[in-house]
Amino acid sequence: MSTSAVCPKCGFANQPGYQFCTNCGGPLVPGAVAPPPYGVPPAYTVSPWEYERRRAIDRTKTGVLLLLIGSLLSWVLVVGIIGELLLLIGAILVILGRRAFGPSHSRNVVLSIVLFFLGIGISFLGAFVLALSAAPELVSGELVATTNALRSLFANVLVVIVIGGVVTGLASVLFTYALQKPTGRMLLWAGYAATIAGQIAILVLLAPEIDGIADVVAREIVTRPNDPTAIASATASLTDRIGSFFYLSAIPAILFAIADYLVWDRINRGEIPAPSAAPVAPPSTAPPIQPE
Known part of the structure; x- marks a missing residue:
C-alpha cells in the first residue's frame, strides 16, 4: 500500500x-x-420459493379481508348477493394461499371445503329426496292427502336445512381456526353457536305457520293439477318465508367478521406466518460421473 496520502x-x-x-x-x-454510491442499497435476488411464499401470504391477506367485508354484507337484504360473491372470492384466495401458513391451516382449509360441500349436499339432496318421496301424494288430486304431504314435507325440509347448516357452520369455524389466537377462536365458536341458534329459531317460528302455508299451497296444487308451477309454488312459499328471517344471520355474520379482522391484522403486522427457511432439496442419488 502506498504511503502517500496526497490525492493524485x-x-x-x-x-x-x-x-x-x-x-x-x-x-x-x-x-x-x-x-457503491451513497444511498444505493445492494442488489439482491428473491428466490422463487420466497416469491411464491409472499404471493401466498398476500392472497390470504386479501382473501381474509374479502371474507370480512362479505360477512358484513351477506345478511343485508339488498346487497346480500354482493356479500356472497365477496365471500366466494375471499375463500378462493385463502385456499390458494393456505400452504404459506403451515400444515395445520392447510389441513383445516381442505377439511372446511369438504364440510361445506357436505352441508350443501345434505340440504339440497335431502330436500330433493323428501320432495320426491312426497310426490305421489302431491299429485294425487286429493286435498287432504296433498295437505298432509306438504305439512310433513315442509317440516322435514326445515330440519334438513338445520342439519346442513350445522355442517357448513363448522366449515366456517375451521377455515381460519389455525390462524387465530384464543380470542379469535372464541369468536368463531360464538358465531357458530349463533348460526345454529338462528336456524333453530327459524324452525320454531315457522312451525306454527306450516299448516297454514301447506293448506294454501295444497289448494293451489289441487285446483291446478296439470300446472307444474303449482308444485313449484310450494317451494317458493317456504323459501320466501325463511328469507323473511334474514336478520337472524346478522349476529353470526358480525362475529365471523370480527374474527376475520383479527386474522387480517395478524398478517398485516407480520405476526403470521412464522419465518421459515426454504425447503432443502434431497441429496442426489445419481452415481458420480467417472472421469474419462
Missing part, C-alpha cells in the same frame, strides 16, 4: 492509510475499487 487527482492531503480521497473520492491506491 485533486491534490488533497488525506490522512495516511486511506484508500480513497475524502475530497473527490478518487483512488489513492492503484487498483482500489470504488464503493
Whole structure:
C-alpha cells in the first residue's frame, strides 16, 4: 500500500492509510475499487420459493379481508348477493394461499371445503329426496292427502336445512381456526353457536305457520293439477318465508367478521406466518460421473 496520502487527482492531503480521497473520492491506491454510491442499497435476488411464499401470504391477506367485508354484507337484504360473491372470492384466495401458513391451516382449509360441500349436499339432496318421496301424494288430486304431504314435507325440509347448516357452520369455524389466537377462536365458536341458534329459531317460528302455508299451497296444487308451477309454488312459499328471517344471520355474520379482522391484522403486522427457511432439496442419488 502506498504511503502517500496526497490525492493524485485533486491534490488533497488525506490522512495516511486511506484508500480513497475524502475530497473527490478518487483512488489513492492503484487498483482500489470504488464503493457503491451513497444511498444505493445492494442488489439482491428473491428466490422463487420466497416469491411464491409472499404471493401466498398476500392472497390470504386479501382473501381474509374479502371474507370480512362479505360477512358484513351477506345478511343485508339488498346487497346480500354482493356479500356472497365477496365471500366466494375471499375463500378462493385463502385456499390458494393456505400452504404459506403451515400444515395445520392447510389441513383445516381442505377439511372446511369438504364440510361445506357436505352441508350443501345434505340440504339440497335431502330436500330433493323428501320432495320426491312426497310426490305421489302431491299429485294425487286429493286435498287432504296433498295437505298432509306438504305439512310433513315442509317440516322435514326445515330440519334438513338445520342439519346442513350445522355442517357448513363448522366449515366456517375451521377455515381460519389455525390462524387465530384464543380470542379469535372464541369468536368463531360464538358465531357458530349463533348460526345454529338462528336456524333453530327459524324452525320454531315457522312451525306454527306450516299448516297454514301447506293448506294454501295444497289448494293451489289441487285446483291446478296439470300446472307444474303449482308444485313449484310450494317451494317458493317456504323459501320466501325463511328469507323473511334474514336478520337472524346478522349476529353470526358480525362475529365471523370480527374474527376475520383479527386474522387480517395478524398478517398485516407480520405476526403470521412464522419465518421459515426454504425447503432443502434431497441429496442426489445419481452415481458420480467417472472421469474419462
